[in-house]
Amino acid sequence: MKDIKYSEILRLNKEFTFDESVRLIEIRVLSNVSVQQSKEIFEFTLRSESVPAKVYYGDYDNIIQDSLKYQTSNVVIIFWEICNISDGFEYSSYLLDKDYINKLIERIKQNIDLVFQNLKATSLVLFNRFSALLFSYPTIQSNNLKLIADQLNQYLEEKATSTIKLIDIDKVIAQAGVERSLNLRFYFSSKALYSIDFFKTYAQFVKPYILAANGKAKKALIFDCDNTLWGGIVGEDGIDGIEMSVKTKNGKIFNQVQSIALALNQKGILLGLCSKNNVKDVDEVLNNHPDILIKNEYITIKKVNWNDKITNLREIASELNIGLDSIVFVDDSSFEVNLVKERLPEIKIIQVPEKLYEYPISLLKHFDLFYNLSYSREDKQKTEIYKQQSLREVEKKSFANIDDYLVSLELCLTVFKNDLSLTARLSQMTQKTNQFNLTTKRYTETEISNFISHPDYVVFGISVKDKFGDNGVTGLCILNLDKDTYSVTFDVFLMSCRIIGRKIEYAFMDHLVSYLKENNVKTASASYIPTKKNGQVSDFYANCFFNEISSIDESKNYVLNITEYKPHNLDYIKIEYGEIN
Amino acid sequence: MEKSTKERILNVMAITFETSLEKLNENSSVDNIENWDSLKHMNLVIALEEEFEISIPDDEVGNIISYKLIELVVNECSTK
Numbered sequence: 001m002k003d004i005k006y007s008e009i010l011r012l013n014k015e016f017t018f019d020e021s022v023r024l025i026e027i028r029v030l031s032n033v034s035v036q037q038s039k040e041i042f043e044f045t046l047r048s049e050s051v052p053a054k055v056y057y058g059d060y061d062n063i064i065q066d067s068l069k070y071q072t073s074n075v076v077i078i079f080w081e082i083c084n085i086s087d088g089f090e091y092s093s094y095l096l097d098k099d100y101i102n103k104l105i106e107r108i109k110q111n112i113d114l115v116f117q118n119l120k121a122t123s124l125v126l127f128n129r130f131s132a133l134l135f136s137y138p139t140i141q142s143n144n145l146k147l148i149a150d151q152l153n154q155y156l157e158e159k160a161t162s163t164i165k166l167i168d169i170d171k172v173i174a175q176a177g178v179e180r181s182l183n184l185r186f187y188f189s190s191k192a193l194y195s196i197d198f199f200k201t202y203a204q205f206v207k208p209y210i211l212a213a214n215g216k217a218k219k220a221l222i223f224d225c226d227n228t229l230w231g232g233i234v235g236e237d238g239i240d241g242i243e244m245s246v247k248t249k250n251g252k253i254f255n256q257v258q259s260i261a262l263a264l265n266q267k268g269i270l271l272g273l274c275s276k277n278n279v280k281d282v283d284e285v286l287n288n289h290p291d292i293l294i295k296n297e298y299i300t301i302k303k304v305n306w307n308d309k310i311t312n313l314r315e316i317a318s319e320l321n322i323g324l325d326s327i328v329f330v331d332d333s334s335f336e337v338n339l340v341k342e343r344l345p346e347i348k349i350i351q352v353p354e355k356l357y358e359y360p361i362s363l364l365k366h367f368d369l370f371y372n373l374s375y376s377r378e379d380k381q382k383t384e385i386y387k388q389q390s391l392r393e394v395e396k397k398s399f400a401n402i403d404d405y406l407v408s409l410e411l412c413l414t415v416f417k418n419d420l421s422l423t424a425r426l427s428q429m430t431q432k433t434n435q436f437n438l439t440t441k442r443y444t445e446t447e448i449s450n451f452i453s454h455p456d457y458v459v460f461g462i463s464v465k466d467k468f469g470d471n472g473v474t475g476l477c478i479l480n481l482d483k484d485t486y487s488v489t490f491d492v493f494l495m496s497c498r499i500i501g502r503k504i505e506y507a508f509m510d511h512l513v514s515y516l517k518e519n520n521v522k523t524a525s526a527s528y529i530p531t532k533k534n535g536q537v538s539d540f541y542a543n544c545f546f547n548e549i550s551s552i553d554e555s556k557n558y559v560l561n562i563t564e565y566k567p568h569n570l571d572y573i574k575i576e577y578g579e580i581n
Numbered sequence: 582m583e584k585s586t587k588e589r590i591l592n593v594m595a596i597t598f599e600t601s602l603e604k605l606n607e608n609s610s611v612d613n614i615e616n617w618d619s620l621k622h623m624n625l626v627i628a629l630e631e632e633f634e635i636s637i638p639d640d641e642v643g644n645i646i647s648y649k650l651i652e653l654v655v656n657e658c659s660t661k
Binding site for chain 1: 593596597599619620623624627628631632639642643
């Protein structure tokens with residue numbers, strides 16, 4: 001990105017075209033300086049990651065009014081520059097007295113309140129922290145600009161809600177270089193404060209937030225073993241010959257890499273191995289090596305064999321039930337790296353750098369790709385849950401037919417109706433679920449809690465447990481009731497991929513329809529909106545006795561006459577009602 | 582074959598003003614290129630500086646409003 005010329009970006013960005021059916025992600029940039037040159041850079045950065053972004057700008061120096069006007073944008077980015085609070089403030093601020101400064105700070109705080117209020121329902125707001133760096137870096141002394149920025153940042157910290165992400169713009173400036181970030185020539189002529197280099201760095205820096213909001217966060221980190229997870233080759237050097245101890249020069253590097261991986265695991269990222277090795281050797285290391293941090297218990301999936309890595313990585317994706325594009329793979333061999341790059345381009349690959357001391361930081365540079373917008377309790381359990389799933393897969397193979405297997409699971413479905421305490425998890429599911437998701441509507445926590453308290457909406461969450469353990473809250477349905485016509489619309493129906501393949505969706509639907517019957521609802525309408533990933537549910541409503549009434553492109557609209565519904569009556573799934581917490 | 586200065590300038594203009602190369606010639610200027618606004622003008626300056634690895638003096642930034650003036654300034658900056 002850094003190496004691509006601006007004119008090249010302008011040209012390449014024109015080459016992205018979108019079908020009319022694609023829902024563009026509207027990004028609105030509000031600012032009190034001129035930042036229009038970021039448009040093509042933002043668009044190009046995101047479109048390169050398959051996010052159909054379209055960037056628009058607010059009016060110059062109209063942040064407060066625009067925050068009201070554009071609150072429905074998918075993403076709002078705010079550049080609020082202290083140096084341009086009034087014309088020439090970067091230097092006139094030196095001459096201000098304390099009283100004036102305090103009043104000014106109070107006034108800006110009120111404005112911040114207004115902006116936050118206006119944007120409280122916006123899915124994602126990227127709000128740059130206030131910064132004085134561009135006009136204070138050459139001096140050892142502090143100045144009023146810095147004082148104001150510090151106080152306002154403290155205020156932002158107190159007031160920002162979970163959908164407002166504060167961007168540490170000083171880190172961006174540090175990465176791009178202070179003098180390369182600042183565009184003095186255009187700042188003085190056109191109020192365009194930032195350089196192209198700055199915007200390139202900024203776009204890369206904030207990209208993970210926008211990817212996460214569009215369900216594109218990475219979910220699994222898969223390592224090769226020899227010279228990747230540890231130094232040396234276990235098959236040749238033996239368990240005592242491989243290095244991952246802080247006490248040795250190279251060992252320390254692998255120890256650091258394992259620390260980073262483990263930190264990701266604690267945030268709910270799945271760890272796995274894909275290595276050409278003897279499984280006995282690797283297990284010996286994982287179980288008994290005194291310096292190993294990534295012990296067996298943290299590893300969800302292992303493909304340690306002599307098959308090619310393409311096959312193994314495909315199996316990893318299918319067994320974890322995640323897309324190839326959710327995987328990051330680390331390997332030291334140029335051969336393997338190039339092979340995977342060529343054959344499985346969806347997978348993000350990190351090659352162990354030749355300068356080994358750069359290895360930990362090169363991993364850290366990819367840390368944000370795993371970023372989730374809301375970490376909830378579920379994430380901590382995730383490794384455990386997926387691990388149980390791998391056990392289930394193994395057991396699945398030994399049953400004669402799938403129904404026998406399902407019966408043996410002792411499945412139990414718990415239904416939660418309008419439970420506010422689940423808001424964070426329900427919102428997170430709308431953000432992250434791609435495969436079993438009929439409409440792929442993304443909702444913020446605020447939107448979910450509004451549905452829950454609205455009389456015309458009913459929000460059902462389900463959690464699923466079986467003899468292996470509790471999968472947690474893994475399904476969601478939002479119904480929109482029309483009491484006058486005794487009808488209902490399925491706004492959202494989704495299930496986490498962790499529980500797909502157990503006919504739980506049909507038990508859930510049975511339950512929903514019986515709820516609708518009890519409430520005298522006569523008809524239900526629903527639609528399937530296709531995406532690249534939800535092909536597997538294209539016939540879900542048809543399988544539930546809904547009649548297709550129209551279709552545009554691949555989208556289908558359905559109506560169900562409630563009396564025509566035939567319950568699936570899956571007696572191997574027990575249904576319970578959850579206590580409202 | 583190396584592209585001539587003229588080709589390179591027209592190429593930069595085509596990209597920044599989002600127009601096709603065929604529509605541009607030696608007489609192209611702010612008067613006959615519809616897309617040439619102040620924002621695109623900044624893009625033009627940045628793209629020219631990148632293409633020719635030059636730095637256009639502040640005083641000239643406002644002057645380069647036609648192909649001929651661009652060529653003049655680019656040549657001046659390149660020989661410095």
